[in-house]
Amino acid sequence: MTTPSPGRADDGAAFVAELRRLKAWSGLSYRQLERRAAEAGETLPYSTASTMLGRRSLPREELLVAFVRACGLDGDDVDAWVAARRRIAAGAAVPAAPPPRRERRAGWRAALAGAAAAFVFGLTGGVALAVGGGGDVDIVEAGPTAPGR
Template identity: 40%
Template structure:
């Protein structure tokens, strides 16, 4: 089974229809969504993915229809480019071109250089002036892309935050004194750790951002006792009301968040699996210590906006 950097299963290693379907099952499990949740998400994007149909398709060893695969891949949290790749592999399997794909993936052996007369000396390789200039321009472009504009906090072309340790500050707190950290449900329904507003001066545990795709992040809590946990939306809920709690990092869609720039240095946090927004229970008026973060319908309110302060 091949996987992307964010853990999403890929179909590239599949050589039979059964292996391809097994990869689809892995993708469904990675998304952490139920069949009904997948159906609802597909419907929200204008696609049809009946829960019973996808369950039956993933229980067989034959290739599903192309339309079902496209809807399933996108409902699992991947993009149109990923769906196109899954369909390409499906078409190769259906047409018996897997052998051709394997041959294309291996570079041809280098050709033997022609023998030269022993009386001739080899000429040193000299690049034409135009090629040298082009190479210099490419190298300069690569260096610029890597270095950016010199800002340690944002990658200017994408408004992207680099990997590192951060304080996450709800933008509706006037003095910026509260940050997201570990707390408990105020109604005492459970005693598990969840994300709440805490005074920044003693917020716990350390929070790290890890880039998994352009503008998409894991939010890791690094606890010296419990180890590393990734924030996720409880039970991969699709609707509003899901709290944020740490769990073992798997790369599932409900453990990944799109950071959407709304103002310089200010972002909305959107769970990838649902497309909703992270906010504070009680809205902008809730400025107390212990208020829980939750998944909510995007309103544009200030409690759904966050500043990120890098800690070196």
């Protein structure tokens, strides 16, 4: 198997796919990569490396360098990976705005408010407090009235 190269990658997803190929090429586990990075004085937590390879976006540059070196590359090879990452990052388009949310019908809100009011009246024996915009409190009574009223 030839050493994977980032040259073919044209976006974050393709770049990460090449990183996955590099890991497979190295034959190392995530824990072994973590140990090799630590031996070189770099930080590469195995969980971070695993998460990086599970995403479709570009990793941070310092994480990339630690990973590529831990996989067994150095010098010009590391520089090629960093240059490819920078090239993709510079050409990355700003994500498009998310599509507009569908207008939700307001009917469900009115139904929910009515159900909540009925629930409150049921819990309080037909008496509830309503606070107006000015802070005034009105007592609202519903249901059967007490005998003698």
